[in-house]
Amino acid sequence: MTTLLDKQATPIFHKERMRKVRRGIFALAVLAAALFGVLAGLLFVYSTDLPEVTELERYRPSSITELFDNKGHVVGSFALQRRVIAKYEDYPKVLRDAVISIEDKDFERHWGVDFSRILGAAYRDIVSGSRAQGASTLTMQLSRNLFLTSDRKFGRKVQEILLAIQIERRFTKEQIFTLYANQIFLGHGVYGFEAGSQFYFSKHAKDLTIEEAALLAGLPKGPSAYSPVNNPDRALRRRNLVINNMMEDGRITAQQAQEAKAQPLNLHLQSDPNSVAPYFVEETRRYLEKKFGTDQVHEGGLRVYTSLDMELQKVATRALLDGLATYERRHGWKGNVPNVIAGGDDPSLYLHPDWNHAPEPGSYFHALVTGVDQMEAEIKIGKYHGQIRPADMVWTGHHSPNEILALGDIVYVRVTGVEPENKLQLALEQDSGAQAALVAIDNSTGEIRAMVGGRDFDESKFNRATQALRQTGSSFKPYVYAAAVEKGAMPDDIIVDAPISFPSLSGTWAPHNYDGKYEGTISLRRALADSRNIPAIKLAQRVGIKTVIAYAHKFGITSEIQPYLPVALGSAEVTLVEHTAAYSTFPNDGVRVSPHSIRKVTDYDGHTMEENFPNVREVISAHSARVMVELLRGVVLHGTGFAASKLNHPLAGKTGTTNDFTDAWFVGFSPTITCGVWVGFDEKKTLGNKETGAQAALPIWIDFMKVAIADKKDEQFLELQQQVLTARKDKVERASTKASDSEAH
Numbered sequence: 001m002t003t004l005l006d007k008q009a010t011p012i013f014h015k016e017r018m019r020k021v022r023r024g025i026f027a028l029a030v031l032a033a034a035l036f037g038v039l040a041g042l043l044f045v046y047s048t049d050l051p052e053v054t055e056l057e058r059y060r061p062s063s064i065t066e067l068f069d070n071k072g073h074v075v076g077s078f079a080l081q082r083r084v085i086a087k088y089e090d091y092p093k094v095l096r097d098a099v100i101s102i103e104d105k106d107f108e109r110h111w112g113v114d115f116s117r118i119l120g121a122a123y124r125d126i127v128s129g130s131r132a133q134g135a136s137t138l139t140m141q142l143s144r145n146l147f148l149t150s151d152r153k154f155g156r157k158v159q160e161i162l163l164a165i166q167i168e169r170r171f172t173k174e175q176i177f178t179l180y181a182n183q184i185f186l187g188h189g190v191y192g193f194e195a196g197s198q199f200y201f202s203k204h205a206k207d208l209t210i211e212e213a214a215l216l217a218g219l220p221k222g223p224s225a226y227s228p229v230n231n232p233d234r235a236l237r238r239r240n241l242v243i244n245n246m247m248e249d250g251r252i253t254a255q256q257a258q259e260a261k262a263q264p265l266n267l268h269l270q271s272d273p274n275s276v277a278p279y280f281v282e283e284t285r286r287y288l289e290k291k292f293g294t295d296q297v298h299e300g301g302l303r304v305y306t307s308l309d310m311e312l313q314k315v316a317t318r319a320l321l322d323g324l325a326t327y328e329r330r331h332g333w334k335g336n337v338p339n340v341i342a343g344g345d346d347p348s349l350y351l352h353p354d355w356n357h358a359p360e361p362g363s364y365f366h367a368l369v370t371g372v373d374q375m376e377a378e379i380k381i382g383k384y385h386g387q388i389r390p391a392d393m394v395w396t397g398h399h400s401p402n403e404i405l406a407l408g409d410i411v412y413v414r415v416t417g418v419e420p421e422n423k424l425q426l427a428l429e430q431d432s433g434a435q436a437a438l439v440a441i442d443n444s445t446g447e448i449r450a451m452v453g454g455r456d457f458d459e460s461k462f463n464r465a466t467q468a469l470r471q472t473g474s475s476f477k478p479y480v481y482a483a484a485v486e487k488g489a490m491p492d493d494i495i496v497d498a499p500i501s502f503p504s505l506s507g508t509w510a511p512h513n514y515d516g517k518y519e520g521t522i523s524l525r526r527a528l529a530d531s532r533n534i535p536a537i538k539l540a541q542r543v544g545i546k547t548v549i550a551y552a553h554k555f556g557i558t559s560e561i562q563p564y565l566p567v568a569l570g571s572a573e574v575t576l577v578e579h580t581a582a583y584s585t586f587p588n589d590g591v592r593v594s595p596h597s598i599r600k601v602t603d604y605d606g607h608t609m610e611e612n613f614p615n616v617r618e619v620i621s622a623h624s625a626r627v628m629v630e631l632l633r634g635v636v637l638h639g640t641g642f643a644a645s646k647l648n649h650p651l652a653g654k655t656g657t658t659n660d661f662t663d664a665w666f667v668g669f670s671p672t673i674t675c676g677v678w679v680g681f682d683e684k685k686t687l688g689n690k691e692t693g694a695q696a697a698l699p700i701w702i703d704f705m706k707v708a709i710a711d712k713k714d715e716q717f718l719e720l721q722q723q724v725l726t727a728r729k730d731k732v733e734r735a736s737t738k739a740s741d742s743e744a745h
Contacts, residue, residue, distance in 0.1 A: 061081075061083060061085065061182060061183060061191075061192075062079070062080055062081045062083060062191075062298075062299040062301075063079070063081075063083045063084065063085050063299070063300075063301035063604065064077045064078070064079040064082055064083060064084060064195070064301060065077060065078045065079065065288075065297055065298065065300060065301060065302040065303075065304065066302075066303060066304065067281060067284060067304045067306055067308075068303070068304065068305050068306060069306060069308040069309060069310040069313075070305075070306070070307055070308065070309055070447070070449075070599075071309070071310070073310045075274075075276050075277055075280070075281065075306065075308055075310055075313070076274045076276075076277065076280075076281035076284070076285075077274065078285055078288075078297050078298050079189075079298055079299070080298045080299055081189065081191045081299075082189050082190045082191060082195050082199070083182065083190075083191040083192045083195050084192060084194040084195040084198065085182055085192070085194070085301070086178075086181070086182060086192070086193070086194035086205060087178065088174045088175075088177065088178040090194060090204070090205055090206055091177070091178070091181050091193060091194075091205055091206070092205065092206050092207075092208060092213070094208060094209075094210055094213045094252075095181075095193060095205060095208055095213040095216065095217065096177065097213075097246055097249075097251040097252070098210075098213045098214045098216070098217035098242050098246055098251075099138070099177075099181070099193075099217045100138075100249075101217075101242065101245040101246045101248075101249045101251060102217050102218060102221075102241070102242045102245050103138055103141070103217070103220065103221075104137045104138040105245075105249060106137075107137065107138050107139075107173065107177075108173060110137060111165065111168050113137060113139075113140065113161050113164055113165060136160065137164060138176065138177065138180050139164040139167050139168055139176055139180075140160045140161065140163075140164040141180065141184070141220070142164075142167065142176060142179055142180045142183065143159075143160050143163035143164045143167055144160050145180075145183050145184065145185075181193045181194075182194070184220050185220070185223055186199075186216065186219045186220070186223055187219060187223030187224060187226075187227045187229075188223075188227065188229065193205050193216055196216050196219070197212070197216065198270050199269065199270045200212075200215070200216070200228065200267055200268075200269065200270075201266075201267065201268050202268045202269070202270045202271075203268075209260070209263075210243065210246075210252060210256060210257075210260040211239060211243065211260040211261070211263045211266075212266075214239045214240075214242035214243045214246065214260065215228060215235065215238075215239040215242075215265065217242050218235070218238035218239050218241065218242045219238075221238070226238045228265050228267055229267070229269070232265055235265065236264075236265060239265075240261045243257050243260050243261050244257065271357070271358060272356065272357065275356075275357050276310060276313060276314065277308055277310075277313045277317075277450075277451065277452075278457035278458075278461075279451055279452060279453030279454065279457055279461075279463045279465065280306075280308055280313070280448070280450075280451040280597065282457075282461060282463065283451070283453075283463060283466055283597065284304065284306060284597060284598065285297065287597075287598070288302070288304065288601070291610070292601075292609070300603065300604055301603075301604040302601055302602065302603060302604070302609070303601070303602045303603075303606075304598060304600075304601050305598070305599045305600045305601070305602075306597055306598055306599065307442070307445070307447030307448050307449065307596065307597050307598070307599055308448065308449065308450065308451075308597065309449045309450065312440060312449050312450045312704075312707070312708055313449075313450045313451070313452075315450070315703075315704055315707045315708070316438045316440060316450035316451075316452050316704050317452050318362055318703075319438070319700050319701075319703035319704040320436050320437075320438050320452045320455075320677075320700055321364050321455065322362075322700075322703065323436060323677075323679070323696075323697075323699050323700035323703065324434055324435075324436055324455060324679075325364070325414065325429050325430075326699065327434055327679065327687070327691070327696055328429065328430040328431070328432055328434065329395045329429075329430075330688075331432070331688055332395075332396070332397065333395075333396035333397060333398065333404060333430060334430065334432050335404060337405075337409045337410055337411055337412075338409070338410045339406065339408045339409050339410070340368065340408040340409075340410065341407065341408035342408065347368060347370065347407070347408050350368055351382075352365075352366045352367075352368070352381075352410070352458075353458030353459065354366045354381070354456070354458055354459075355381055355382035356458070359381060359384055359415045359418055359424055360415065360418060361415055361416060361417055361418060362414070362415065362416075363414070363415045364412065364413070364414050364415070364429065364456075365381050365412075365413055365415065366410055366411070366412055366413075366431070366456075366459075367379045367380060367381045367410070367411055367412075367413045367426070368380045368381075368408070368409075368410060369405050369406065369407060369408060369409040369410075369411060370385075370407070371407065372401050372402050372405050372406060372407060373401070373402055374400040374401070374402055375389065375390075375400070375401075376388060376389045376401055377401035377402075377405045377411075379411070379413060379424070379426055381413075381424065383422050384422045384423070384424050385422065385423060385424065386413075386423060386424035386425060386426040387426070388401055388405075388411075388413070388426055388427070388428050389401070392426060392427045392428055393427070393428040396428065411428060412428075412429045412430055412431040413426045413427065413428060413429055414426065414427045414429050431455065431456075433681055433682070434455075434679065434680070434681055434687065435454050435455055435464055435679070435680060435681060435682055436452070436454070436455065436464075436677065436678065436679045436680075436697075436700065437452060437453055437454060437463075437464035437465040437468070437576050437677070437678045438450065438451070438452045438465065438576075438675065438676070438677050438678075438700065438701075438704065439451050439452075439465045439576050439577050439580045439675070439676050440580075440673055440674070440675040440676075440704065440708065441580055441581055441584050441595050441673065441674050441675075442672065442673060443584045443587050443588050443593070443669065443671070443672055443673060443674055444588070444593070444614070444672070445593060445614050446581065446584070446593030446594050446595050446596055446614050446615070446616075447595075447596065447597070447599070448577075448595055448596070448597045449673065449708075450675075450704070451463075451465050451466075451577075451597075452465065453465045453466065453467075460682075462682070464576065464678065464682075465575070465576045465577050465678075466575055466576070466577050467575070468575060468576070468678075468682075469559060469573040469574065469575060470573055470574070470575075470576075470658075470663050470678060470680065471570055471571055471572065471573055471658045471662075471663055472570040472572060472573075472574055472579060472656050472658075472663075472665060473569070473570040473655075473656035473657045473658040473663060473664075473665060473693065474531045474533075474536075474569065474570055474640075474654065474655060474656045474657060474693070475570060475579065475654045475655065475656025475665040475666070475667050475693065476552075476567070476568070476569070476570035476572060476656070477528060477531070477536045477568070477569075477570070477654065478528075478583070478586070478628060478631075478632060478654055479548060479551055479552040479555060479557075479582075480536050480539050480540050480543075480548050480568050481524065481528055481536075481539065481628065481631060482551055482555075482586075482620055482624060482628050483539075483540075483543045483547050483548045483550075483551040484524075484539045484542065484543050485620075485624045485627045485628060485631075486551070486620055486621070486624050487543050489524060489539070490524070490627060491523065491524055491525040491627060491630050491631050491634070492523050492524070492525060493523065493524045494521055494522070494523060494524075495521075495522065495523075495524060495527055495535045495538060495539070496520060496521050496522075496535075496538075497513070497518050497519040497520060497521075497522050497527065497532050497534045497535055498518050498520065498534065499512075499518060499534075500534055500537065500538070502565060509565075509566070511533050511534060511537050511566075511569065512533065512534075513532055513533045513534060514531065514533065514657070514692075518534065519532065522535070524539075524631065525630075525631055525634045526634070526639075528631050528632070528634065528635060528639070528654075529631075529634040529635050529637075529638055529639025529640070530639055530640065531635075531639070531640050531654075531655060533569055536568045536569060537565055537568050537569065539568070540565055540567070540568035541565060545563050545564065545565055545567060545568065546563045548567065548568060549561045549563060549567065551619075551620075552572070552582075554592075554619045554620075555582035555585055555592060555619055556578055556581050556582045556585075556592055556594070557572070557574050557578055557579070557582060558578060559572060559573055559574050559578075570656055570658060576676050576677075576678050577595055577676075579665075579667055579676055580595075580667055580674055580675065580676030581593075581594070581595040581674075583653070583654075583667045583668070583669055583674050583676065584669060584674040585619050585620070585625065586625050586628045586629050586632065586652070586669065587625075587629060587652075587669050587670070587671055587672075587674070587717060587718075588625070589622040589625045589626070589718060590618055590619055590620040590621050590622050590624060590625035591616050591617070591618055591619065592616065592617055592618075592619045593614050593615065593616050594614075594615040594616075596612050596615075598610065598612055599611070599612055600612070622718075623720070626717075626718055626719070626720045627720065629652055629717050629718075630720060632652035632653055632654060632668070633650070633651070633652040633717070635652065635653060635654055635655070635668075636651045636652055636653060636668070640654075640655040640692075640693070640694050641653050641654070641655055641666065641668065641694065641698060643694065643698055643699070643702060644668065644698065644701070644702050644705070646702075647702065647705065647706050647709070649670060649705075649709050649712075649713075650670060650671060650715065650716055650717050651668060651669070651670055651705070651709075652668055652669055652717070653666060653667055653668020653669060653701070654666070654667060654668065655692065655693030655694045655697070655698065656693045656697075657691075657692040657693045660686045661686045661687045661688060661689065661690070661691045661692065662680055662681070662684045662685060662686055662687065663678065663679075663680045663684075664678070664679040664680065664687060664691055664692060664693045664695070664696035664697040665677065665678050665679075665693045665697050666693050666694070666697040666698040666700075666701045668701060668705075670705065670708070670709050670712065670715065671712075671715040671716060671717050671718075672709075672712055672715060673705075673708050673709070675701055675704055675705055675708065677697040677698075677700045677701045677704075678697065679691075679696040679697045679700070
């Protein structure tokens with residue numbers, strides 16, 4: 001029963017409750033205002049330094065500068081970040097599904113931020129006392145990668161969220177995914193899924209299978225931790241987790257998931273394109289950086305269209321290495337190989353730069369001896385292994401491996417076969433330090449088709465084709481003969497090969513022929529074919545050594561040459577590329593085409609930055625050039641270059657050998673291509689007795705040229721007019737006796 005007191009208390013109680021409600025509402029309003037103020041303050045603080053998202057409309061990521069050969073094959077690249085820019089449609093649905101399933105399941109629905117994930121991650125961070133949970137959407141990851149740092153701080157997270165919201169407002173989901181897919185880091189210097197697909201599987205992203213797409217999608221979380229190269233087991237588990245997520249999300253069937261998880265990693269790592277022509281690529285890099293700057297070359301995504309022929313380049317490399325191996329075998333086993341243990345290093349930790357390349361039959365490597373006994377030596381080349389047995393080292397003259405090899409030795413080997421499970425068939429070779437270089441130039445365009453600057457780019461980046469100045473020996477004589485021909489000399493003119501001497505500052509200079517013999521009255525044709533020194537000296541004296549030097553410079557020799565008669569025998573120092581380009585003047589009817597290696601350079605957007613065309617100038621008359629071709633053909637047909645005649649093709653050239661056999665040369669040409677080969681040591685020491693140009697350099701030239709001319713069976717040199725030859729021959733016959741008598745006296 002309600003009392004009077006209760007009736008009186010009820011209004012009072014109601015009023016008091018209303019006052020409390022109003023106070024509560026007021027307090028909540030104040031709190032909300034405070035929170036709003038704090039939030040506004042935070043937004044102001046953390047947004048003041050935010051970049052403009054509109055920059056994304058002009059965003060151009062650092063990308064690879066690629067070099068292409070004359071048939072469009074990639075032969076090299078430069079990059080700070082190895083990235084290949086792709087479009088949305090270049091990324092297949094299976095890859096998009098894999099990335100979204102593992103990184104951001106609600107990517108298609110959210111507006112840049114998934115607060116449920118953020119709150120869940122925050123709770124787990126608090127419970128665990130760590131900052132392991134990021135919960136970033138793809139858009140947040142994109143904003144962080146493009147504009148922010150990777151610091152795990154509250155302020156950075158707020159900025160990340162704000163940027164993600166702005167990005168979602170301005171760009172479509174397709175645009176956001178494409179930006180993310182081109183930007184994300186996937187380990188081993190690779191950025192973006194297209195570059196990742198090419199690096200890990202040697203294929204384009206559009207061709208990825210489920211398991212391959214899942215492997216790539218699993219890498220952004222930890223490119224190093226889940227690297228399939230360094231941590232294959234962890235990579236496999238991560239890949240299978242991605243596949244499971246795709247199945248749970250209904251993006252693939254259970255059967256597809258089971259089949260995909262049953263597959264091994266099946267990596268097919270992309271070979272280093274720079275390894276095909278490393279000296280050529282390095283020469284190109286130096287030129288591009290000098291002209292366009294380092295940043296543009298390594299980040300600008302240039303397209304460089306070069307003159308190189310990849311197939312001829314491979315032939316050139318093989319010919320040079322095989323030629324050096326033949327030279328080494330001629331001189332027997334020298335030993336003196338470096339030893340890792342003797343150097344104080346741990347063999348188990350040893351790595352050689354050669355090992356960055358995959359072995360293939362015919363390739364040469366520096367390898368580690370990991371065990372040796374009387375029957376075989378165990379050999380290691382990176383992850384590959386093999387044995388050297390007595391039959392693989394017969395040329396050394398030793399009968400068992402342990403006679404000449406020891407644990408820890410670094411030996412030079414040739415790969416003769418590659419078997420399953422990374423097993424190699426090997427033959428023992430030798431690297432005594434002898435070097436070689438080769439340049440091949442297209443006669444009509446001056447384009448460099450092949451360039452090898454040494455035995456091993458990984459051991460020495462010094463380019464002996466373009467940087468080494470070496471004495472030319474008798475390969476200089478064609479410049480002497482060209483000057484004489486320009487003055488009216490002809491192949492059948494007579495000259496006397498007899499002893500001669502000249503006064504000099506140090507006494508008397510008495511040149512002699514290589515064989516120490518003198519032939520008496522001979523034709524210029526025979527004098528050049530047999531590389532007789534005395535006739536070359538007499539011709540130089542006749543036309544004037546300064547005239548000879550002037551002609552050498554017209555041919556493109558840039559070295560300063562002192563006006564002394566010994567220059568006629570090749571005391572001048574030149575580079576191989578200059579020497580080879582100079583010789584191409586002869587089959588070009590006297591026109592010199594400047595050598596070059598770049599056809600065109602375009603920028604990221606395809607605009608032409610440089611384009612090169614043949615730069616030509618006349619050096620000698622067409623008549624003189626054809627006479628010189630006739631003379632130099634004699635060298636191949638019946639002279640010091642006779643070994644090349646077995647190719648049964650129109651060829652011409654000249655051998656060269658310097659004093660003490662320190663330099664061996666052969667420079668020669670067909671109607672379409674000119675090739676020069678040099679062999680020697682970096683320090684000027686002898687190659688060995690009788691290591692002439694014909695012995696050391698010509699075999700390399702032959703091995704290269706037989707491939708270079710294989711598809712040019714019907715080509716011929718331009719012929720001298722027959723009536724000119726006939727008239728000249730009659731004149732020579734009438735004057736031969738008189739000339740012989742006067743020269744003899």
